[in-house]
Amino acid sequence: MSNESPDKKQSELISSLREGVSVVQMIFFKEVRTVVTDNHPDKESSYLSMLAGAIINDVFGTPNQEERFVNFYSENRGVIEQELLSLPDNCPDILPPLTDALRIQSLCDHQEGGDSSHVLAKANELGILVVDREIPLPSTFMTLVRILGEQHNLIISPVQISPEQDQELVH
Numbered sequence: 001m002s003n004e005s006p007d008k009k010q011s012e013l014i015s016s017l018r019e020g021v022s023v024v025q026m027i028f029f030k031e032v033r034t035v036v037t038d039n040h041p042d043k044e045s046s047y048l049s050m051l052a053g054a055i056i057n058d059v060f061g062t063p064n065q066e067e068r069f070v071n072f073y074s075e076n077r078g079v080i081e082q083e084l085l086s087l088p089d090n091c092p093d094i095l096p097p098l099t100d101a102l103r104i105q106s107l108c109d110h111q112e113g114g115d116s117s118h119v120l121a122k123a124n125e126l127g128i129l130v131v132d133r134e135i136p137l138p139s140t141f142m143t144l145v146r147i148l149g150e151q152h153n154l155i156i157s158p159v160q161i162s163p164e165q166d167q168e169l170v171h
Contacts, residue, residue, distance in 0.1 A: 024101035
């Protein structure tokens with residue numbers, strides 16, 4: 001039996017889940033970067049990376065507050081919104097894991113006293129939230145993340161999640 005407190009175990013679980021969300025964000029970035037490159041072949045690589053980053057940050061509700069990124073977002077808002085609206089058609093395969101990552105992010109935020117329900121609402125408005133998809137248990141999410149990470153050549157170390165931890169975060 002472990003001597004770790006339940007709070008420490010939950011904190012470690014949330015940290016692991018957030019790492020999983022980050023892996024999905026990286027995969028989503030790769031997918032979006034490919035789409036925006038196809039949609040804007042005349043643009044420079046740095047612009048395309050910033051555009052993809054702005055889209056990812058917008059979807060996850062994590063805008064970069066550094067001045068150059070704020071300016072980029074402001075100057076390219078129309079293009080960003082157009083790309084956001086086309087995500088369901090341009091990236092359909094990533095929508096299920098993206099939905100899971102957004103829901104897990106929201107659960108983690110809630111456990112830490114935050115509220116990111118607005119992120120889920122916006123994803124739903126954009127048509128990128130798979131509404132009828134069940135909310136994943138932490139172990140299911142981490143298994144999905146490991147599989148995706150391997151498919152996209154991203155390394156993620158396995159995290160053991162106990163049955164108790166699996167149930168306590170979603171209840």
